[in-house]
Amino acid sequence: MTEGFRGQCLCGAVTFESSSDPMFQANCHCDDCRRSGGSVYASFAFVDETNLKISGDTKTYESLSDAGNTMTRHFCPTCGSHVYHSNSKAPSRLGIRAGLIESADWFQPQANVYASRRLPSTPIDPDIKAFDKMRG
Numbered sequence: 827m828t829e830g831f832r833g834q835c836l837c838g839a840v841t842f843e844s845s846s847d848p849m850f851q852a853n854c855h856c857d858d859c860r861r862s863g864g865s866v867y868a869s870f871a872f873v874d875e876t877n878l879k880i881s882g883d884t885k886t887y888e889s890l891s892d893a894g895n896t897m898t899r900h901f902c903p904t905c906g907s908h909v910y911h912s913n914s915k916a917p918s919r920l921g922i923r924a925g926l927i928e929s930a931d932w933f934q935p936q937a938n939v940y941a942s943r944r945l946p947s948t949p950i951d952p953d954i955k956a957f958d959k960m961r962g
């Protein structure tokens with residue numbers, strides 16, 4: 827991939843552009859990620875907020891992680907796409923839903939988080955790390 831990436835929600839009202847490549851890429855199999863996006867797991871590309879430009883208003887929903895940190899999820903108020911989230915433990919680290927990224931052929935998760943909650947039908951790559959939980 828070239829440096830950086832861009833993407834948008836389903837309707838296009840929210841767009842984003844990262845000037846850097848992701849610092850981390852992961853799949854999450856937790857119940858909250860399932861519910862927030864409606865798929866059986868979620869894929870994220872993490873970037874520092876200083877490298878991410880977001881255009882368009884989002885609505886937010888806050889919930890607590892298992893460790894008691896606040897997870898803030900940002901959604902497009904028009905089409906409902908979950909665009910990104912932050913965790914109060916490391917608030918400058920934003921997790922962008924990888925499915926919203928344009929030309930994301932490069933996407934390669936480095937870990938499966940909450941692998942213990944994975945649905946049996948969801949295939950996972952045995953060569954990457956699997957965490958039963960999330961530390962944050």
Ligand SMILES: [Zn+2]
Pocket residue numbers: 835836837838839840902903904905906907
């Ligand atoms: Zn939208």
Ligand SMILES: [Zn+2]
Pocket residue numbers: 854855856857858859860868940
């Ligand atoms: Zn999750």
